[in-house]
Amino acid sequence: MNIHEYQAKSLLRDFGVAVPEGVLATTPEEAERAASELGGVIVVKAQIHAGGRGKGGGIKVVKSPAEAKQAAQDMLGMTLVTPQTGREGKRVRKVYVEAGSDIARELYLAVLLDRENENFAVIASTEGGMEIEIVAEKTPEKILTVNADPNVGLAPYQIRQLGFGLGLDAPQVKKLEVFVKGLYRLFVEKDASLAEINPLVVTSEGELVALDGKLNFDDNALYRHPDSASMRDPDEEDPRERAANEIDLAYVGLDGDIGCMVNGAGLAMATLDMIQVCGGSPANFLDAGGGADKEKVKEAFKLILRDEKVKAILVNIFGGIVRCDLIAEGVIAAAKDLGITVPLVVRLQGTKAKEGRKILAESDLDITSAETLIEAGEMAVAAAAGTH
Numbered sequence: 001m002n003i004h005e006y007q008a009k010s011l012l013r014d015f016g017v018a019v020p021e022g023v024l025a026t027t028p029e030e031a032e033r034a035a036s037e038l039g040g041v042i043v044v045k046a047q048i049h050a051g052g053r054g055k056g057g058g059i060k061v062v063k064s065p066a067e068a069k070q071a072a073q074d075m076l077g078m079t080l081v082t083p084q085t086g087r088e089g090k091r092v093r094k095v096y097v098e099a100g101s102d103i104a105r106e107l108y109l110a111v112l113l114d115r116e117n118e119n120f121a122v123i124a125s126t127e128g129g130m131e132i133e134i135v136a137e138k139t140p141e142k143i144l145t146v147n148a149d150p151n152v153g154l155a156p157y158q159i160r161q162l163g164f165g166l167g168l169d170a171p172q173v174k175k176l177e178v179f180v181k182g183l184y185r186l187f188v189e190k191d192a193s194l195a196e197i198n199p200l201v202v203t204s205e206g207e208l209v210a211l212d213g214k215l216n217f218d219d220n221a222l223y224r225h226p227d228s229a230s231m232r233d234p235d236e237e238d239p240r241e242r243a244a245n246e247i248d249l250a251y252v253g254l255d256g257d258i259g260c261m262v263n264g265a266g267l268a269m270a271t272l273d274m275i276q277v278c279g280g281s282p283a284n285f286l287d288a289g290g291g292a293d294k295e296k297v298k299e300a301f302k303l304i305l306r307d308e309k310v311k312a313i314l315v316n317i318f319g320g321i322v323r324c325d326l327i328a329e330g331v332i333a334a335a336k337d338l339g340i341t342v343p344l345v346v347r348l349q350g351t352k353a354k355e356g357r358k359i360l361a362e363s364d365l366d367i368t369s370a371e372t373l374i375e376a377g378e379m380a381v382a383a384a385a386g387t388h
Contacts, residue, residue, distance in 0.1 A: 001217045002049045003231045006096045008213035011190070016182035017197075019210045022098035031072035034097035035065040041100030044071040048090040049236040051131070051198075051214070052082035058092065061100065068097060083131075093235060101209055106199035107166055108132060109180070111187040113194075120148045120187070122180065124162045128199030154184050168202070175208050190228055191221035219245075240284075240303050247299050249288060256281025258384050259304035259313040259342075261297070263288045263322060271316045274373050280381035283310050297330035301338055312343045312383035316376055319350030328356035332363045343383035344368065347376040 009019040023034035024047075035042045042065075046058035053059050058080045060071040072095050081089035106128030114121040124144045127135045136143055144165045146158040159180045163173030179200075187195040194216040201211045222229040234242055244251030250265065254272075258280050262268035265287050272282045284307065288300050304313055317327045331346060347370040348356040360367050368383065370376035 001219055001222060001229070001232055002236070003215055003217070003228075004047045004049070004094075004096075004233065004236075005045065005213055006047060006094075007231045008215040009210065011186060011215060012183070012197075012210055012213050015186040017179055017186070017210055018208060019213065020099045020101055022096050024094060025072055025097050026076070026094045028069045028073040028076065031095055031097050032065045032069035035062070035068035038097065038099045042068050043098045043100055044068055044075065045096045045098060046075045046078075046080050046092040047094045047096055048080055048082075048085070048092060049233070050080075050082050050084040050090055052084050053080065056080045056082045056085075056089075058082070071095075072097070090236065101201055101211060102204045103201045103211075104204045105202040106211075107202065108135070108198050109183065109200045110194065110196040110198070111184055111192075112196075114147060117147055120150060120154075120184070122146050122148065122154065122158070122162065122184065124166055126166055128201070132198070148184070150188070154180065169206075172202065172206055172208065175206075179208050179210075186215075190215075190225060191218045192216060193218045240306050243306075244286070244303055247296070249286060249296070249300060249303065251287075251303055252285040253307065254282050254284050255309075256283045257309045257311040258380050259283045259286075259307065259310040260316070261286050261288055261300045261304060261313065262316045263318065267316060267318055270373065271314065271376075274377035275314070275380060278374070278377035278381045280377070280384055283307050294326065294330035294333055297327060298334040298337060301334045301340065305338065305340070305342075310342060311386075312345065312380050313340070314376055314380040315344065315346040316373070317346075317348050317350075319348065319353055319356070323352040324348040324350060324356030325352040325359055326356075328359040331367070332359065332365060335365050335367070345370055345376055345379045345383055347371065347373065 006024050013019050025031035025034050042062050044060045046053055062068045062071050075092050075095055078092050079089040080092050108125040108128040110123045112121055125142050127142050144162055148154040159177045160173055163176040183195050192215055196214040197210040199211050201209050217228050238253050240253055241251050258275055260271055260282050262271050268285055268287045275282045288296055344367045357369050360369050368379050370379050
């Protein structure tokens with residue numbers, strides 16, 4: 001789960017991380033009042049769940065309350081397109097009015113889960129303000145990383161190692177220790193999957209301030225953090241993904257035209273890859289889980305069909321816990337109930353697969369049955385292209 005910058009900064013402040021003063025505004029008038037209260041140079045920031053806002057006109061530096069009002073008026077209601085939103089962009093419904101900072105240097109700092117090493121990684125770079133992926137690709141030597149065992153925690157010497165690696169002087173390194181410890185504690189205690197500050201600025205007075213903040217939380221741990229869960233903004237989520245979450249389906253919308261319903265995340269990824277190999281493009285990732293039943297199959301079809309780009313649907317089920325004959329009955333029932341008109345390609349393997357394929361073959365529906373993964377991919381691509 002992602003949250004907005006203003007929410008992230010509120011949490012950062014609670015954990016002792018220095019952030020500029022700021023006020024949330026949902027109208028131009030509120031932005032004007034906030035600017036008057038803060039005084040001086042003001043930064044008006046569009047609040048959406050995406051980075052690169054400045055490139056799309058979502059961050060404006062102003063010098064008066066009147067300018068803050070105009071900036072908010074320009075942003076609120078606009079569709080902001082950034083490198084991270086895709087072509088469709090995101091609608092701006094609120095802005096964050098923040099006190100300006102006297103920036104001397106911009107750095108990067110983040111804490112994230114290092115799955116490969118089974119620990120936490122604290123990453124820093126002198127290239128703050130840039131997308132870290134670009135830094136990693138073009139100048140990997142500018143990325144500093146230390147790893148912390150979750151059972152031991154982050155040692156002070158590791159933070160000093162980062163600080164001097166960033167070119168900070170001794171007093172600033174001491175401030176960095178407080179800064180990083182707060183960020184690390186927030187990451188652990190709130191079950192975050194990412195805690196990122198980009199940029200972390202060094203002011204002309206030598207202070208360290210989080211100029212931006214990004215926090216992602218582990219969805220599986222939200223039951224332990226109702227306060228974090230309450231920060232969810234449904235307006236920022238794909239309505240299909242939100243609907244899927246409510247019925248315990250894992251769904252991610254993609255840009256293709258072949259809808260996918262699969263049980264198991266690994267098999268789902270393999271299915272998406274096969275569609276690409278066969279020359280097609282998947283419209284979604286959908287993991288119906290190991291306990292998929294008739295009702296779940298129907299709800300999965302509903303989600304897939306909400307995407308108007310879908311020209312064919314590929315169902316790929318491996319029967320382990322779930323029986324393929326029951327899935328076949330669910331597919332037929334859903335196709336009839338929903339009046340599905342796009343071509344259906346169904347691959348059933350595993351428990352009761354032979355019986356499931358027989359049920360599909362004896363139905364009066366236009367369903368193509370496949371046995372191998374490559375057959376399923378080729379058939380789905382042909383169906384989407386209208387050549388099946």
